[in-house]
Amino acid sequence: MEIASKDRNQTEINIQKQQELNLVFTNRVIPYKNHILFEFYVKTKEIRRAQFEVSSKTIAWADAVSGKFQKRKDVVVKPNCIYVSCLNEENLKKILNRNHKIKL
Secondary structure, three states, X not given: OHHHHHHHHHHHHHHHHHHHHHHHOOOOOOOOOOOEEEEEEOOOOEEEEOOEEEOOOOOOHHHHHHOOOOOOXXXXXXXXXXXXXXXXXXXXXXXXXXXHOOOO
16 A cells, blocks of 8 residues: 555656746757847737846856867747748748738
8 A cells, every 4th residue: 555655655746847847948049150040929929139137156266278068058938929930021031921820
């Protein structure tokens, strides 16, 4: 009896951890070279360029001297927005029509 309850508790804990991970990580978009990350607001059908904020993490002195570090840019995620990496606004309209069935 105790073994079954321990297994049940462990599975519940594992499921809760997986749900927490799913809530934290949404998506990662790495745009191609010369592409722009666009933000499409679904309610008003407005197209804008996505806003970035530079994460401030500590850089080791040796990495700073050798130049082996990159400033990571994080997208400011807004609710009810779709983020698409493409070359220009015309391609964005095509992608929205093809992938999300949104006609502009």
